[in-house]
Amino acid sequence: MSVLKSLFIEACPTCEKTLVSNKSDFATAKVVKSCPNNHYEKEYHPSLEGYVVTKK
Ligand SMILES: [Zn+2]
Numbered sequence: 001m002s003v004l005k006s007l008f009i010e011a012c013p014t015c016e017k018t019l020v021s022n023k024s025d026f027a028t029a030k031v032v033k034s035c036p037n038n039h040y041e042k043e044y045h046p047s048l049e050g051y052v053v054t055k056k
Contacts, residue, residue, distance in 0.1 A: 013055075014039035 011018050012035035019033035019042060034041040041054040 012037065012040045 010033070015035065015037050017036050019040070020036055021031060021033045029046045031044040032041060033044075039056050041056065043052045043054075044050075045052060
């Protein structure tokens with residue numbers, strides 16, 4: 001359950017700031033959302049139909 005929840009989190013787990021979408025790539029339709037303080041990053045890959053999460 002906690003794993004599922006983390007896939008859809010829209011806030012940084014470290015500082016709880018709302019993730020901001022600042023690096024959308026229109027060529028691949030990839031969407032990147034990241035913590036304003038750069039703790040956490042989440043990329044949506046339409047080709048994978050899923051998210052790739054990076055914790056920093
Ligand atoms: Zn953060």
